Amino acid sequence: MMSRRQSIWISHLVQRYQFGLLLCLFVTLAGCSEHHLSFLDPQGPIAAAQRGHYWFVVALSMVVVLPVIVLTPWLVWRYRYGGTAIYRPHWTFSKKMEWLIWGMPVLIVAVLSYVLWTATHALDPYQPLSSDKEPLRVQVVGYDWKWLFIYPEQGIAIAGKLMFPADRPLALELTSNTVMQSFFIPALGSQIYAMNNMVTKLHLAAGAPGTFRGQNAQYNGKHFHEQRFTAEALEPYAFSDFVEAARKTGVPMTRQRYEIFADPSTLSEAERIIDNGTNDGLISFSQVPEGLFEAIVDGPLLARALLPSGPVAMTPRNVSAVPKAPAGASIVPFKKEAAQ
Amino acid sequence: MSYFLDMLLGRLDWDALPFWKMLQEPTTFNIINGTIVTGAASMVVLGGLALVALITWFGKWRVLWSDWLTSVDHKKIGIMFIVVAFVMLARAIIEAVFMRAQQSVGLGGGFLSAEHFGEFFSTHGTIMIFFMAMPFLTGVINYIMPLQIGARDLSFPVMNSISLALTAAGAVLVMVSLVLTPFSTGGWSGYPPFTESPYSPGAGVDYWIWAVTLSTLSSTMTGINFAVTIYKKRAPGMHLMRMPLFCWTALTTAILMIFGMPPLTVATALLALDRYLDFHFFTTDLGGNMMNYVNLFWAFGHPEVYILILPAFGVFSEIFSTFSGKRIYGYKTLVIATISIAALSFTVWLHHFFTMGQDASINAVFGIATMLIGIPTGVKIYDWMLTMYRGRVRLTIPMVYAIGFIMLFVIGGLTGIILANPSIDYQVHNTLFLVAHFHNMLVPGMLFGMLAGYNYWFPKAFGYRLNERWGYRAAYSWIIGFILAFFPLYALGLLGMPRRTVAFLEPAYLPWTIVAGIGALVVLFALFSLIMQLGVSIRRRVTYAVPIGDPWDGFSLEWSTSSPPPEYNFPVIPQIASRDPFRSEKDSGQAYQRPEEYGNIEMPANSALGPVLAVVSFLMTFGLVWYMWWLVIGSGLMGLAALVGRSFVRRTTRIISADEVRRTHESWLDQVARAKAITRADERDTTNQGLAASPVEGAVQ
Amino acid sequence: MTRHHLSAQQENERSSELRSYVVGYVLALILTLTPFALVAWSDLSNMKLWSVIGICALIQIVVHFRFFLHVSLAKQKREDLHLILFTTLILVIMVGGTLWIILNLYTRIMPSMLP
Amino acid sequence: MTPTTNRHPGINLGDMHEEASDACESLVFGFWVFMMSDLIIFALLFATYVVMLGGTAGGPGPHELYEMKSAFLETMLLLASSFTFGMASLALKYDRTKGQLLGWLVITLLLGLAFIGLELRDFHLMASKDGVPSRSGFLSAFYALVSLHGLHVTGACLWMLVLFGQMAVHGLDTGVKTGLLRLGILWHFLDIVWIGIFSVVYLGGLV
């Protein structure tokens, strides 16, 4: 497996710090966002191992790639027309050369294949991470064009942010309520598809508290580029504070709210209606019934049936502002001109 | 009345007009976008009208019909394929430049609407692959391969014309989608369920399905035609192992077409069944699932990318050998490598969906299979380098492309190897890193290959060389433009920027997208240079003329005929005794011999079936897109009638008399006798009439 | 003016080709009737039945190739054989790969679809 | 042509039909290549069918829908038609008159039409049991596979009619002969695909 030690060793090999700094330089020049964007600036063990593997492959391939880049111009010059180098128009084969040009790539590919095999198994997203702490279970549902994070053990759900304690691994189960999506937090690790009626799994962890950019990476329509979120690794106490707060101040998950949320819209559109327009890029739901995720996986009707009927927004003022979802809206989720 | 209109027009209505939305809701944003699209649409319409007007003005309809459209001559069909590619290319490039322009101002907004951006990457990808790259390479193989194996035409000339017809119909369908909008926003891969009716209800995806289907059918027929020709029509003595490498790549490409296209046919057909007849293959509500689509699409998609690259490899093999004044190094190795690449390409398709959730072992197996392709590819690269080794390298325009190719392609290959590692792919899949990878293969690989081949064989096809100055400008700006336009995308991908993003919020991306935008402008200049090159060359065609037909001191048979070659290619089918037959003839002073006797030559006669089927298949698919069922049925019956009618025709050939052949050939031989042989030093000079000095005179030294 | 115009060699060829069709037909009948009969009347376990069906089908395909399409390893042109073998290879890769991939995906992410 | 090598798959016309035999070498080979490409399409539909077996979505499955008897009859019809087409090929090769050839071809055509009729009856019965393609993924896959085969048989029958027409106009000329040879290959090929269908779809489902 690609152990931590190994990956650090590899990274030294390719001057990890220099590149990291360079990257930071660019990020800073361009007005550093506080979100970590890339696995080259890894914030967790998976991403770190991936970076190690990445540089390892780059470095090893250089053995066969660099000669091409260096020797080609040299050959062109050395054997230029009008030059004086030896000319052998009928020389077309050499056993020695044959060994070299087959042997080198074969060797490199053999080594790469070995590493590939071990790394693929070690970094299999289904593989739980070893840790002395219980992982935090979060269930992720993709909608057009936002994500919902359900915390089954806490009975809450949030959209717009993925909060988790930095000292516990994350065990994610993913599905999509709509078309295929790809859940992706580069600074933490792998992306994986989320698909309707199916459940994929992903295990991630952060090394320390911090915020990381997350997104959908699989095109799903016109607000695709807005389907982003912030992943936040919190200090343990901060996480329990967050859960408390969500339970208290979150809007209760009702059928009506759920339907509004599930309709095609961006997060801020949904937030305006459901969350009283707090405009903090976050909707938190309390009173999320057990088994909501499983119901969503099994079919939209089941999910709806599970949820209690109730008001859409907190105050009657907003209720009137809510457009009536037409009957059958869920069967044709994309109205031709969905909310601008 | 309205019922009648509904029948007549199907679901076509005012909304389909590109400026309709702008008129309904004239916001600035809508006006900008409406204007862009309307401008494009008017260019299509006006361009079409102008073309018709010009042809009428010059009274060329008859010539067009009898010399071109109904012609089944492989050379003319080849040229027409390339013309289609060129027209489509113009559109796809403009879209590419728009995308790059949008992203270089895309921090938090930009000028393009998300829908239009979606249509842009979808049409750009679809056109580049199916209506630029495929017709281009099909055209080149069409023209060159029969000449290289010493044949007079393909095995099935009429089917060849039908292939062209279907591709052309598909291309027209894509063009029409600019005027009667919209096109799909599902990308060139068209993944459901996004492309299913609930999520993409309009005509867009249907345009995509039918355009791609036409292209697929065309390529399947092309593949069959090429493969049979190579197996059955080689000149006597031309064993497989004596074929030029370009023919080997043509053969493997043909085989990939034959076996690689069916999965796409199935995928799009099932998607069409879902959309039209309410089947449930890829919607999850009633027991379908989209994973099988993804699987089928890439079972096509991966062989497809090797369809695109292999002919380019073939071109480069010819070019490296010719311009190094040296026989190709490691012919057998290259053949084996080509075959291995083709075979392996069927075993790796899963690498396009490592992130779907399957077992780690499956990912690893396919990942390793993918990396294996690096071995034969590397061998080819080294073989080309060893061809230059101890040669006499002439840095002509094709050679500049070849050098650019070899150095850039290895970088693309390296990033391919990176992507082949599932655990890394989890990070760069669906990002611009991937986009950079495949443009890195497609532009320096397939496109440079075709451009190099275009510069290399143009004198063969038209009888005069291309202008050098604009040619070099184009080649160098291609290389620089490519680097500027696509290397930043690697960085952006590593920074986690997803592909197909119209706008972004990370300031960190901006410097890179701006550089990429500048690169796109350089590429645009390269395109401009290409057009100038062509224009200047046409004007000076007399000065650049190479009627003798061997401007580069070539190795293979196509250089042994006049430029342009006669319709029947060879007055007498040559007898082949070695690899590089023309080289051997020249070396032994046997070139340009007078044949002992001439015979009548039987050539396939013109046929209107191709153009008829082009019209019919366009109308049929157009009807399908807009639900005009009467049109579908009507044109379907017409097509059937045409095919059945044709099957009753028995006089399908015409005879060119021995006298005529003799007259043409002898007058060319006289020209050869009068022409001045040149050494390679004068190759790029106007004294080059296409006759190479014999090696005894130190032609290459 | 029919048969008596045939040379002896052609007569030979004719009867051998006729034999080929007849033999092929009989073999194909047997290979069809067996699985049908077993499915209809026997009470073998499912697994066994499936294997019998599969084996009979494979043999019957070979029979059709050999006796109806006259494809034989010894007499065929090289390109015909290349083609058939290559097709078989691609078929195995594509069908096998598809089943492997999709069924594995079902077990991991969509158990409801397992047959 | 030496009798020991085949110029192409299917029956070889040999030196009694020199012109047709020469023309066939490329024509039949090309058609055969096309068949192989088509075979990949069928193979992928088979694979699709198998992976969709679980997608009945609560609708009817193989046991409710398939009928062993008609599957058996259809198999027998196709198999017999393959044999009769073989006889037609022999008549084409060795008899110089059209009589026998036409006789065998007409029998083949009738068998083919009977097959199509029976298959349509199957579909009709299935539809009456809610077995329509829009009912479930499983049924979609069933119809795509089986009716594609059916469409091929229909196409083959039409082609035979066209060839009859050509025979009427041109007699038994090279064009007709090469057409018949290719049609023969298609016919046997469809029988091979049907082996897959009755084994995988019908018998496999009815087990």
Ligand code: HEA
């Ligand atoms: C052969 C294929 C091909 C080629 C050549 C190109 C060329 C280019 N492509 Fe593209 N591209 C694709 C295939 C190709 N592309 C595909 C498949 C996609 C994915 C679509 C999807 O997401 O589904 C894509 C997507 C894609 C994107 C979307 C990225 C995203 O997802 O965010 C962008 C964005 O800028 C882009 C840019 C460009 C640019 C600037 C070029 C420039 O290099 C273009 C300039 C090209 C030329 C100027 C052509 C040169 C001229 C000739 C060959 C003619 C000469 C001939 C004669 C004179 C006879 N491409």
Ligand code: HEA
């Ligand atoms: C002409 C087109 C072309 C070519 C030739 C290639 C060649 C290769 N491609 Fe690429 N690829 C595409 C076009 C192409 N690709 C496209 C269009 C897509 C994306 C489509 C989409 O999603 O829209 C894609 C996507 C793609 C993916 C999917 C990534 C993802 O979706 O996440 C992968 C993953 O493995 C991959 C790998 C490779 C590899 C390993 C090669 C190899 O063949 C490369 C081999 C070459 C070398 C390795 C360099 C030369 C060799 C040496 C110098 C010596 C030896 C080297 C070693 C031993 C390492 N490609």
Ligand code: CUA
């Ligand atoms: Cu800023 Cu890392």
Ligand SMILES: [Cu+2]
């Ligand atoms: Cu690939």
